[in-house]
Amino acid sequence: MKQQRGQSTVELVLLMPLILVLVFLVFEASRLLGSWLLITNAAREGARYAAVQCVPSNSAGVTQTCSTGQDPTSAIAQQVQQTAQFLTVQTATTCTVSGNSVTIPSSVTSCVAIAYTQDATTGVGVVTVRVAYQVQTLMPIGSLPFFGTVNYPGYQQVTGTSSMRLEQ
Amino acid sequence: MRVAVARWARRFSADERGAIFLIVGTFLILLLFVGMASDFGIVLRHRRAMQNACDSAVLAGAQDLRSTARTATTTAQIYAQRDLTENNIVWDANNFSSQTQDKNGNASGINPVRLSASYQATVPLFFLAYATSAVTVKVQCAAQRVPVLTTGMRPIGLDSAVFTARWTAQGSAACAIFGASGNPNAVGSLPCGDCVMTFLNGQGASSAQCDAAAPGSGNTGALDLHNNPVCGTSNGASNWECVFESGTGTNPAYCATTSTSTNSANWPACATVNPKTGNFDGPFKTAVQAVCQTPDPVSNPQASEWVVIMPLINSTIWEGGISGNKPVPIIGFAAFELDCAYMNAHHSYDPIYGTFVQILDYQGVTGNPNGNDTGVETIILVQ
Numbered sequence: 001m002k003q004q005r006g007q008s009t010v011e012l013v014l015l016m017p018l019i020l021v022l023v024f025l026v027f028e029a030s031r032l033l034g035s036w037l038l039i040t041n042a043a044r045e046g047a048r049y050a051a052v053q054c055v056p057s058n059s060a061g062v063t064q065t066c067s068t069g070q071d072p073t074s075a076i077a078q079q080v081q082q083t084a085q086f087l088t089v090q091t092a093t094t095c096t097v098s099g100n101s102v103t104i105p106s107s108v109t110s111c112v113a114i115a116y117t118q119d120a121t122t123g124v125g126v127v128t129v130r131v132a133y134q135v136q137t138l139m140p141i142g143s144l145p146f147f148g149t150v151n152y153p154g155y156q157q158v159t160g161t162s163s164m165r166l167e168q
Numbered sequence: 169m170r171v172a173v174a175r176w177a178r179r180f181s182a183d184e185r186g187a188i189f190l191i192v193g194t195f196l197i198l199l200l201f202v203g204m205a206s207d208f209g210i211v212l213r214h215r216r217a218m219q220n221a222c223d224s225a226v227l228a229g230a231q232d233l234r235s236t237a238r239t240a241t242t243t244a245q246i247y248a249q250r251d252l253t254e255n256n257i258v259w260d261a262n263n264f265s266s267q268t269q270d271k272n273g274n275a276s277g278i279n280p281v282r283l284s285a286s287y288q289a290t291v292p293l294f295f296l297a298y299a300t301s302a303v304t305v306k307v308q309c310a311a312q313r314v315p316v317l318t319t320g321m322r323p324i325g326l327d328s329a330v331f332t333a334r335w336t337a338q339g340s341a342a343c344a345i346f347g348a349s350g351n352p353n354a355v356g357s358l359p360c361g362d363c364v365m366t367f368l369n370g371q372g373a374s375s376a377q378c379d380a381a382a383p384g385s386g387n388t389g390a391l392d393l394h395n396n397p398v399c400g401t402s403n404g405a406s407n408w409e410c411v412f413e414s415g416t417g418t419n420p421a422y423c424a425t426t427s428t429s430t431n432s433a434n435w436p437a438c439a440t441v442n443p444k445t446g447n448f449d450g451p452f453k454t455a456v457q458a459v460c461q462t463p464d465p466v467s468n469p470q471a472s473e474w475v476v477i478m479p480l481i482n483s484t485i486w487e488g489g490i491s492g493n494k495p496v497p498i499i500g501f502a503a504f505e506l507d508c509a510y511m512n513a514h515h516s517y518d519p520i521y522g523t524f525v526q527i528l529d530y531q532g533v534t535g536n537p538n539g540n541d542t543g544v545e546t547i548i549l550v551q
Binding site for chain 1: 187188191195198199201202205206209212213216217220223224227228231232237238242243246247250251253254255256547
């Protein structure tokens, strides 16, 4: 029992999991923040595109301004896809939106929701683009403040929302 | 000395007391960095979301800089609140401020072209809560109306559906434009009565900027643009208000002499147009007042600014003290956006404030300050 050789190795082994958890926590948080920035930027670019260039007809009383033969929803979704760059945003299925919370349908891992509304106060058209994306986590981490909640183990959902006034 | 240091180092390396203390210390420092990274991320996340909301707000608000129905700053606040709420950031109206500015960034009530805003929020911290419980994050942003130059745009009809929509939906009105004598850079000017004013595309202008060399009253009345069934067949200055609100009709037939030399499908082949004699200072102002006090030009909340379409005529015809009226050729058009918001706020339509938002070369006008390009305005984010 008087032998002290290898003591620090044992201590290191004991502490290593904790250190690793900390390191990975920073790693995962950074990945989430990075993804959130990309998704938010994509949502903003999609909304800007919709507000300036591509408004479908009969939404908020506006006549269509998209290019002829272009489906507004897919054009906006395509803009979102292109802006998100490294993250592959799936646009086949629309998100389920309830209030400010966005849910990804179980069949896919990312989604886009586009909504046109008429602002009650100013009476003008507003486009809201919501993008939700599941970031695959390397460690099973729980709910993080502001980033969203766990959908199922191994994933964290990031959501980007952007509203713009239609420029007509 | 060197021996002493070496001895100390040897002893230190052999001494295992306090090893746990070192490990725990290292661990705590690591924990501190984790906390800093996490909190910094939260602050970044707030700042990005706030910046997005601010940008969205000024882009929306800048559309109402000339609106008679809404105030730009109010609209900006509504959109800032909307975007922040959607992104789960606490909204507090007291932390939002916005103001309209002129193109140089100075607070201005006349011809505002820029809307700037700022928002600040207190971001709560978690790991660093022992040092400071919260930090204040502030974002600023501004949006400005700028002319967009589009080369090769055809005069009327253009390639732009927007302009056509404004022509028909917002009503077109006619106001003869005369050249400013002695100013080689000016194609035309805006006479309201015997006032002559030079213009530049995208710049604010008012009828107070009169040229001393303006033609006198009696010879410089309005162009006799008419043929709108609503207003009768001979409007001129006598029924200016109606022409303003109803437009000159989509197919005006008021040519003094016709010609087939014009190049626009939407403008009748018209070599010259008869002017009306007299000073139409009064009717013009009455018309502007009537227009500006219409809260919603076309019952369309999307469009709440009044754009007046003005024909451009050759200035040289009016120079040299001509007597009596004389048919003049229309050589181009200018779109003049009335600054109704300002004029309404001050209950004064003398002088008339506005901005030339589009100048259209028509029949090879020379001396256009912007060359052959014509411009439309758009809204962009600025620093």
